[in-house]
Amino acid sequence: MKKYTYSAKQTDILKKWYVVDASGMVLGRLASQVASRLRGKHNPLFTPHVDCGDSVIVINAEKIVLTGRKWDQKMYHRHSGYTGGLKSITAKKLLEKRAEDLVRFAVKGMLPKNRLGTKILKKLKVYTGGNHPHEAQQPQDLSLSPTD
Numbered sequence: 001m002k003k004y005t006y007s008a009k010q011t012d013i014l015k016k017w018y019v020v021d022a023s024g025m026v027l028g029r030l031a032s033q034v035a036s037r038l039r040g041k042h043n044p045l046f047t048p049h050v051d052c053g054d055s056v057i058v059i060n061a062e063k064i065v066l067t068g069r070k071w072d073q074k075m076y077h078r079h080s081g082y083t084g085g086l087k088s089i090t091a092k093k094l095l096e097k098r099a100e101d102l103v104r105f106a107v108k109g110m111l112p113k114n115r116l117g118t119k120i121l122k123k124l125k126v127y128t129g130g131n132h133p134h135e136a137q138q139p140q141d142l143s144l145s146p147t148d
Contacts, residue, residue, distance in 0.1 A: 008047040020058050022103065023063040025144065030058075037053060037142070039052070049116065053120060055124075060130055064095075073090075076105065100127065
């Protein structure tokens with residue numbers, strides 16, 4: 001009898017949509033659970049080189065929580081590519097300016113750094129406020145525990 005490891009194909013996977021309410025949730029804990037769901041690690045047919053994950057909508061991104069003194073100490077950097085072009089912003093200012101990016105950057109750091117990771121990140125939709133334009137996809141609520 002021939003034994004082999006099963007490798008999932010795109011046609012074998014049923015993709016779903018989920019909504020996560022980020023109100024009162026710690027950023028890193030939320031991001032790790034969302035990244036796992038996007039990647040498809042919850043699925044018994046998980047295959048590392050195939051996009052097995054679901055789409056996730058995160059609402060109320062402006063109500064995210066950081067522990068300790070991270071609001072003032074955590075820095076986000078970007079570079080223009082020119083000499084002296086390093087720009088830095090604190091988490092508190094990023095929350096005021098673009099709250100969606102806090103969640104997006106945290107999840108992006110937990111995904112693979114290759115073409116598959118880029119493809120997976122496109123399935124993450126982040127919104128401030130409780131509304132989102134994806135009602136046609138009939139998303140299900142995904143309850144994540146807001147533990148500290």
